Amino acid sequence: MAGTASNMIQRTSIIISVFSTSPGIGKTVIAINLAAGLANEGYKVCLADLDLQFGDVLNYLKLNSSNTVAGAQRAYLDNPENFRIENFLTEYRIGKLEFSILPAPRFIYDAYQTDVQILTSIIKQMDYYDFIILDLNSMFSSLNLAMLDMSTIINYIGVIDFLPALKNYKIGYDTLLRFEYEESKIRLIENRADSQKLIEGKDVERLLGEPFYHRFPNDFPAVNKSINAGQPLMFAAPDSRLTESFYNLVGRYTNRQSTVKPEIKSNGGLFSTITKGIGKFFGF
Ligand SMILES: Nc1ncnc2c1ncn2[C@@H]1O[C@H](COP(=O)(O)OP(=O)(O)O)[C@@H](O)[C@H]1O
Numbered sequence: 001m002a003g004t005a006s007n008m009i010q011r012t013s014i015i016i017s018v019f020s021t022s023p024g025i026g027k028t029v030i031a032i033n034l035a036a037g038l039a040n041e042g043y044k045v046c047l048a049d050l051d052l053q054f055g056d057v058l059n060y061l062k063l064n065s066s067n068t069v070a071g072a073q074r075a076y077l078d079n080p081e082n083f084r085i086e087n088f089l090t091e092y093r094i095g096k097l098e099f100s101i102l103p104a105p106r107f108i109y110d111a112y113q114t115d116v117q118i119l120t121s122i123i124k125q126m127d128y129y130d131f132i133i134l135d136l137n138s139m140f141s142s143l144n145l146a147m148l149d150m151s152t153i154i155n156y157i158g159v160i161d162f163l164p165a166l167k168n169y170k171i172g173y174d175t176l177l178r179f180e181y182e183e184s185k186i187r188l189i190e191n192r193a194d195s196q197k198l199i200e201g202k203d204v205e206r207l208l209g210e211p212f213y214h215r216f217p218n219d220f221p222a223v224n225k226s227i228n229a230g231q232p233l234m235f236a237a238p239d240s241r242l243t244e245s246f247y248n249l250v251g252r253y254t255n256r257q258s259t260v261k262p263e264i265k266s267n268g269g270l271f272s273t274i275t276k277g278i279g280k281f282f283g284f
């Protein structure tokens with residue numbers, strides 16, 4: 001089963017997938033801001049846009065690149081021995097912050113050529129990154145299952161505002177549980193948690209039998225500023241509640257001890273010294 005297969009992968013990166021059963025609920029916003037937050041704390045981060053048909057990472061960051069996962073896959077197929085993933089990555093830089101991106105294909109038809117085994121090998125080749133963030137789409141496809149299998153952590157995102165959303169969130173969670181991932185690997189995350197809705201978060205927790213690991217507030221002005229500027233929230237809306245919420249989640253993933261916010265790297269100011277080492281990470 002899935003748990004057994006993932007144990008066989010010799011990885012040195014922490015792979016964090018961002019997954020949901022519904023589209024349009026904040027996976028890409030979350031993936032980008034996790035990548036930026038981890039990079040801001042000194043980690044080497046790659047964000048892979050694996051929403052192969054409708055990937056938004058480059059758009060949300062106002063980047064352009066013809067190097068995509070489609071080209072990477074073709075190059076791997078042509079010559080696996082000489083394949084170097086570095087040649088297909090795009091760097092996002094703002095101030096002193098930097099992370100790499102593996103962009104989604106530019107054309108929808110390229111998404112049909114997906115070879116799950118090749119993509120798995122490509123992601124494995126990125127093991128020189130401290131963190132690999134996988135921005136997935138909302139299907140239990142063979143690609144997503146392979147990626148969830150490889151993941152150290154699955155962030156399972158929901159915006160649970162009315163009954164059909166609750167039903168889909170529960171079905172998705174039950175399906176993930178059926179794959180027998182270690183319990184701690186699946187993290188329930190509620191997005192737009194404080195928006196007006198017909199269903200309370202605590203009722204969702206009661207139904208699922210599991211508390212939310214994290215809740216992001218609804219903050220449309222901050223997200224809007226971020227997407228309009230093509231910048232992560234910490235730059236476009238540094239004082240927003242959503243930015244603070246990302247800071248807190250990143251801190252849990254890095255086992256950050258300090259409760260004092262480091263200055264954002266673009267300010268060229270204080271930057272906390274990071275003790276690296278996977279054994280030091282919290283919770284996995
Ligand atoms: N916490 C939030 N507060 C307010 N709006 C949000 C929040 N998260 C996401 N959104 C909105 O939802 C839209 C879809 O988000 P996106 O990350 O593209 O979803 P997905 O990747 O799941 O399809 C964003 O353009 C933004 O307008």
Ligand SMILES: [Mg+2]
Pocket residue numbers: 027028029051054055056135
């Ligand atoms: Mg998306």
